[in-house]
Amino acid sequence: MDALSQAIRDLDEKRVNELVEEKIKAGVPALEIVKICNEGMVSLGDLFSEGVYFISELIFSAEILKGVMKRLDPLLQATGEGSSAGKVVIGTVKGDIHDIGKNIVVTLLRGAGFEVVDLGVDVPGPKFMETVRRTGARVLGLSALLNLTYPEMKAVAGVAVTVMMLLTVTDILLRAGGRPIIGTFEVVSLLLAVVIAFGIPQVSLDRGHVNMDFLLERLSDRSRRVMNTLTRLFCLILFAFIGGNLFNVAARFKTAGEVSATIQLPFYPIAYGVAVCCLLECCVFAYEIVRIWRRGDDHA
Ligand code: B12
Numbered sequence: 001m002d003a004l005s006q007a008i009r010d011l012d013e014k015r016v017n018e019l020v021e022e023k024i025k026a027g028v029p030a031l032e033i034v035k036i037c038n039e040g041m042v043s044l045g046d047l048f049s050e051g052v053y054f055i056s057e058l059i060f061s062a063e064i065l066k067g068v069m070k071r072l073d074p075l076l077q078a079t080g081e082g083s084s085a086g087k088v089v090i091g092t093v094k095g096d097i098h099d100i101g102k103n104i105v106v107t108l109l110r111g112a113g114f115e116v117v118d119l120g121v122d123v124p125g126p127k128f129m130e131t132v133r134r135t136g137a138r139v140l141g142l143s144a145l146l147n148l149t150y151p152e153m154k155a156v157a158g159v160a161v162t163v164m165m166l167l168t169v170t171d172i173l174l175r176a177g178g179r180p181i182i183g184t185f186e187v188v189s190l191l192l193a194v195v196i197a198f199g200i201p202q203v204s205l206d207r208g209h210v211n212m213d214f215l216l217e218r219l220s221d222r223s224r225r226v227m228n229t230l231t232r233l234f235c236l237i238l239f240a241f242i243g244g245n246l247f248n249v250a251a252r253f254k255t256a257g258e259v260s261a262t263i264q265l266p267f268y269p270i271a272y273g274v275a276v277c278c279l280l281e282c283c284v285f286a287y288e289i290v291r292i293w294r295r296g297d298d299h300a
Helices: 003-009 013-025 030-049 055-077 100-111 125-135 147-176 184-205 221-256 268-294
Strands: 086-092 114-118 139-143
Touching: 003 013, 003 030, 003 055, 013 030, 013 055, 030 055, 030 100, 055 100, 086 100, 086 125, 100 114, 100 139, 125 139, 125 147, 139 147, 139 268, 147 184, 184 268, 221 268
Parallel strands: 086 114, 086 139
Antiparallel strands: none
């Protein structure tokens, strides 16, 4: 572990600041310093979940990191190209107040020329949807560090399903009168991608997928855990592969300016959203693997 990560984990604020200065002087990119700090925060978080640290230490760690971010912010902003790249709505979902990571993303997006509408923390699902509609933003970023908040992401999927249903029903009714809503098919197809992508992490966490328990139940406890670990690992690799590829596809859509046939909806924001959700799904699988071995949850 890097000395800076260690100093963060040990809550040694003075040393953290010294090491950050040293790294800046040595020409280490600001984003790389953030990454190193993040490793320290993850390790500190583990100590918290093991009961070694308490909430007071967590709060102190946040203060240390906020100090570091104050120093790094101008450097992060300078990494951008400065062109106007589009509008992004972002926020931390309801029930969650973690915002250090989200603020870094905001800084980077602004630095890269995006116009960012930051809704802050503890933001309810409908507020996200309303802001996207009002601002016409093409990218929506949801930040969530607590597992408990996945239902809020599911709520975004829920709103998308409702819009799909209303649109479809209205379109059918208007079609009867010879006045269909142009573009219904395209909007519904894209919303379907949103529904699947934003719903899938919660489905995995709830184990809402189809399981073949009747086979697993015949195995010994250890073999069952190994089997469960292997399936999660396989899914993790699969989703990482799909997510990675989708980022490339989204970038290609963006460069090529790919839009839908009738109402010219751009494809790339949806592709980016689905890619991010695939990576989130990887986190769920990684968490499941830890859970299988940590808590002896053999049916995980
Ligand atoms: C600091 C911290 C706090 C601070 C937060 C201060 C703040 N203003 O943000 C305080 C003390 C308030 C806090 C409170 C709690 N915390 Co806390 N916290 C942490 C800790 C140690 C670090 C988080 C952090 O800032 N990391 C550094 C940043 C740079 O990384 P990041 O947030 O991951 O962000 C990066 C990426 O995720 C990504 N990213 C983030 N957002 C977005 C958004 C988009 C759109 C994109 C593309 C990318 C992106 O980019 C960022 C830059 O690389 C983590 C440990 C961990 N493993 O993360 C626990 C952790 C998240 N906390 C945890 C818990 C349990 C809590 C509490 C419930 C504790 C309690 N008993 O009260 C409360 C919950 C309060 C609430 N309702 O939200 C658990 C969550 C467990 C879980 N999975 O559900 C963790 C994992 C600790 C642990 N191992 O147990 N916490």
